Every structure is written in structure tokens, then in C-alpha cells.
Amino acid sequence: MLEHGGNIGAASAHYGIPAEQWLDLSTGINPLGWPVPVLPPETWSRLPQDDDGLVETARRYYGSEDLLPVAGSQAAIQILPRLRARARIGVLTPTYAEHTRAWIAAAHEVVSLAVSAIENTLDMLDVLVLANPNNPTGEAFDRGTLLTWHARLATRGGWLVVDEAFMDATPECSLASETQRGGLIVLRSLGKFFGLAGARVGFVLGAPALLATLREQLGPWTVSGPARAITRAALADLVWQEAARPRLRQAAARLADLLAHHGLRPAGGTALFQWAPTPQARSLHEALARQGILTRLFTDPTGLRFGLPGEEAKWQRLEAALTAARRAVA
Ligand SMILES: Cc1ncc(COP(=O)(O)O)c(C=O)c1O
Numbered sequence: 428m429l430e431h432g433g434n435i436g437a438a439s440a441h442y443g444i445p446a447e448q449w450l451d452l453s454t455g456i457n458p459l460g461w462p463v464p465v466l467p468p469e470t471w472s473r474l475p476q477d478d479d480g481l482v483e484t485a486r487r488y489y490g491s492e493d494l495l496p497v498a499g500s501q502a503a504i505q506i507l508p509r510l511r512a513r514a515r516i517g518v519l520t521p522t523y524a525e526h527t528r529a530w531i532a533a534a535h536e537v538v539s540l541a542v543s544a545i546e547n548t549l550d551m552l553d554v555l556v557l558a559n560p561n562n563p564t565g566e567a568f569d570r571g572t573l574l575t576w577h578a579r580l581a582t583r584g585g586w587l588v589v590d591e592a593f594m595d596a597t598p599e600c601s602l603a604s605e606t607q608r609g610g611l612i613v614l615r616s617l618g619k620f621f622g623l624a625g626a627r628v629g630f631v632l633g634a635p636a637l638l639a640t641l642r643e644q645l646g647p648w649t650v651s652g653p654a655r656a657i658t659r660a661a662l663a664d665l666v667w668q669e670a671a672r673p674r675l676r677q678a679a680a681r682l683a684d685l686l687a688h689h690g691l692r693p694a695g696g697t698a699l700f701q702w703a704p705t706p707q708a709r710s711l712h713e714a715l716a717r718q719g720i721l722t723r724l725f726t727d728p729t730g731l732r733f734g735l736p737g738e739e740a741k742w743q744r745l746e747a748a749l750t751a752a753r754r755a756v757a
Contacts, residue, residue, distance in 0.1 A: 429524050432723040432732070433624075444719045450741050451734070453723040455562060455593060455700040457675065458737030460622015461661040466653055475652040481659040485630055488662040489615065490604035495638045496650045496658070500592055500614040500629035501525060506644050507588065507612065508533035510637065514553035517545065521728060522558045523590060530556070542566060549579055558590035559600070563702045563725055563732040565695030573602055581610040588612045592629075595620030595668075596675050596698035606632040619699055620671065621661045626654040675699065678735045681742070686733060689749040694730075704730035707756055714752035720745060 432453030439446045485494055497503045504523075508516075508530045516530045520539035530537050540548055540555075549555065555576060560567045577587040591613055594601045603613050613632040618624035628650055631641060650658075661667075675698035682701050683693045691711075693701040705711065708731050712724040723732040736742045 429528055438716060438721050442716050448719050450720045450744055453721040454734050455619050456624045457620055457622035457699060458735055461667055463657055466656055470652050470656045473652055475648045475650060475655055479655055481655045484659045484662045489632060491606055491632045493606060493635050493638055494630045494632045495642055497629050497631055498649045499627040500616040503614055503631045505529050506641060508535055510640055516554045516556060517548055517552040519557035519561060521563060523562050526556045549576055554586045554588060555580060556588040560593050560697045562593060565697050565702050570600060570602060577611050586610045586612055590614045592616040593619050593697045593699055596672050603632050609634050617658055626657055628654050628658045682733060682735060685746060689753055699735060701733050702730060704728055710756045711752050714755040715748055718748040718751060720748045
């Protein structure tokens with residue numbers, strides 16, 4: 428199993444700090460996510476219903492007709508590689524590591540590609556997988572470039588897989604409405620912008636035949652009734668979404684400034700996290716963890732990813748901890 432952020436249990440055991448005392452900045456999950464209401468009792472007792480309105484609501488939200496709800500985009504990441512015969516797959520590096528793991532596990536040949544290598548390697552690939560915006564670097568790809576890459580792959584029956592887990596704050600940059608083009612597959616997540624990572628919901632957007640195969644592989648009831656109900660309400664809540672976007676943008680700018688002020692100028696970021704490459708990543712990670720602040724440590728390349736703190740007191744706590752951590756590391 429790969430390591431991910433959000434592992435408070437392990438951090439708690441390692442540093443001897445009770446779980447409830449941690450400030451978890453190790454994920455890109457919105458700390459002030461969509462407010463989940465109490466659900467009607469039958470939501471728990473009935474089997475999930477395909478005609479509950481979730482798909483229609485998601486179509487409006489994503490601007491795409493062809494989509495499939497899945498138990499987190501992770502579920503699709505694991506199954507997609509099984510839908511192709513052995514092929515050569517280019518995966519952006521660094522990126523969310525589950526992509527590479529899944530394509531290798533399905534016996535494909537995987538080539539790790541820096542952004543600068545994609546253009547010259549594309550014509551040797553069957554599939555290109557990238558995240559837009561990327562995690563952890565925050566690198567954003569423009570729609571025109573991606574559609575050109577898709578067209579080059581599609582003429583040979585290739586796929587472009589775009590993981591848009593962190594796209595919801597910038598819907599104008601999404602390719603969600605373009606997936607009627609064969610060979611373009613977009614993955615979306617309810618875990619980040621909506622802050623509903625525990626509900627395990629995501630969507631695959633792509634050609635109907637591909638979605639039908641995926642659906643068959645995943646089997647019935649892959650998304651629970653309560654998760655479907657919450658997702659439908661969150662995707663329909665335009666008022667919350669429109670308020671959340673500028674709030675997240677402001678918080679992201681504040682986090683970037685705070686990190687820069689402490690010698691950790693981010694090299695990139697999204698509305699939900701900042702990426703600070705530094706050779707001192709490990710010692711800073713540990714100095715912050717000893718104060719109950721969990722960041723996500725990367726070793727290749729070496730850096731720290733910081734999620735948003737949330738309430739004001741948590742910002743103050745991060746600021747004080749950064750000051751102390753810098754002193755400890757120096
Ligand atoms: C870029 C990216 N894609 C996909 C996922 C999987 O998210 P989920 O399965 O919760 O939708 C993550 C989780 O961290 C991620 O960072």
C-alpha cells in the first residue's frame with residue numbers, strides 16, 4: 428500500500444500526541460467542506476437507487492452527459508488499467524502515486540514523464556495519464572494543450588486520462604464537457620473541494636461504451652445510498668459552491684504568503700494546497716509534527732505539501748509552529 432496524507436492514527440502513535448490534538452494539513456481536503464445534513468432514515472435502509480436524481484444533478488454540475496458515479500476516483504484509477512491490453516503508458520511525475528501503481532499492477536509498461544518530456548514522448552504512448560491541476564506540484568495544464576495531446580493519442584486509439592480531483596475551484600479549466608470525444612477520460616472527486624473524502628464518491632466522465640464496461644466491472648451499488656444522497660445535494664448547492672470558490676482562493680493566497688514569510692515560498696499550488704520544495708523537508712516535517720501539525724512529506728522531489736488550516740485559531744497555530752520549527756531546524 429502506498430503512503431498518503433491524512434494518516435492521523437499513525438502520526439499519533441509515532442509522536443505520542445492524541446489524535447484529536449492534531450492539525451492535519453497533510454491532505455488537500457477542504458477543511459470547511461460542504462455541511463452534511465441529517466439524512467432521512469430510509470436512506471440508510473434502502474438499497475441505493477440508480478434513479479435517485481444523482482446522475483442528472485451530476486450532469487448539470489459537470490456539463491457532461493456521460494458519467495458514472497464511483498466509490499471515489501480511486502476506484503476508477505484502479506479499474507481503468509484493466510480495460511486495455513498491455514500498452515505503453517506515460518504517467519506524469521511527480522503526481523498522485525496511485526496512477527503509476529495501478530497501471531504497473533495491470534502489467535502495462537509505464538514511463539514516468541516530467542511535464543517537459545510529454546510533448547516529445549507522446550507519439551510513442553498509448554495512454555497519457557496526468558492530474559490537472561497536478562498533485563503535489565499544483566502545475567496547471569491549459570485546455571488547448573490537453574485537447575491537442577488528446578487528438579494525437581486518439582488518432583491511434585489512445586487515451587488521455589485527466590485526473591481533475593482538484594479542479595472544482597476552477598471549473599473553467601476543466602475538460603469535463605469534452606468527454607464525448609472518444610479516448611478522453613476525466614476523473615472527478617467529491618473528496619477535495621466539497622470536503623467529503625470520507626463519503627468515497629467520485630465520477631468518471633468518458634465515452635458511453637467505456638462507462639458501460641467500467642460499470643460492469645465495478646458491479647451494483649458501488650456508491651452507498653447515504654453517499655449518493657449527500658453528493659446529489661452537494662452538487663446541486665450552487666450557492667455554497669459559489670461562496671466556497673473565492674473563500675478558498677483567498678485562503679490559498681494567505682497560505683502561500685505565510686509559507687513564503689517563513690522561507691518556504693511555494694513553487695506551485697491550488698485552491699486547496701501549496702507545494703513547497705525544500706531540502707529541509709524532512710526536518711521541518713518532523714519539527715512541525717512534534718507540535719501536532721501534520722504535513723505531507725515528499726522525498727522525490729523533496730518538499731512539503733500544506734493543506735488549508737480552516738478556522739482562524741488554526742492559522743495562528745500554524746504560524747507559531749512554523750516560527751518554532753524554523754528555529755529548531757536552524
Ligand atoms: C490527484 C488525486 N486524484 C485522486 C485521488 C483519489 O481521491 P478520491 O478517491 O477520494 O476521489 C486523490 C487523493 O488524494 C488525489 O490526490
